Amino acid sequence: MNTKYWNKATLYRYVDALRKGICNSPNFSPVDSQKLAKRCIKNLTIEKIPFLNSDICGILYKGNHTTSIALNAKRSPEMQNFDCMHELIHYFFHDIEYCQRICSDKTEATICQDAYIEWQANEGAAQFLMPYQDFIPRFLPLIAQSFPCTSFQTVDDLAQFYRVTPAVIEVRINQLSYEIDQYRQGQSLEQIQLLSKKKREQQGIKVTPYLALLDFALDSFFESVV
């Protein structure tokens, strides 16, 4: 599949269609990406390997008859859930040259990577595991309830629900700040304009700094209890 000119909106459209095609439920429910992979890929082997290099998240080999995914045993189950989904995005959307690869979560890792392809795999995995249509309406009431004192609870609750790490939730909040702002201003989920962080920065669009607000709320809480 040629994904060369996909922007965030196109990527999300394909990811939503993929989820609809391979998940049996019409409504969103949290995803176990390894179970999902085993259910929908024939002749798949998933191995957990304690890689020496902790930069490595996963290795995908998609051959003509078999597929192998190696996940880093040194990473937590929640990290592996995201890592496996990342490999699945490569598997379903990217050409074979990108489906025999080593993936890392470090931008300056020792491993040579194609930044655009990796952006698609990361952003696609995020949309599969935490679709904005589910994430935004779930995030906003939590922030309202927890304000001004328990930001971790907000992030940790979401992490637990979506089976990912709190760090992944923080990245997702940042990725979706522009979309969250539009929703708060009354746009429906269908009308929201999807724009990548890079594109919105290029266009000089200012967004609400939700993570900074959460940190500020946390600082105020600790100050108030000292």
Ligand SMILES: [Zn+2]
């Ligand atoms: Zn990758």
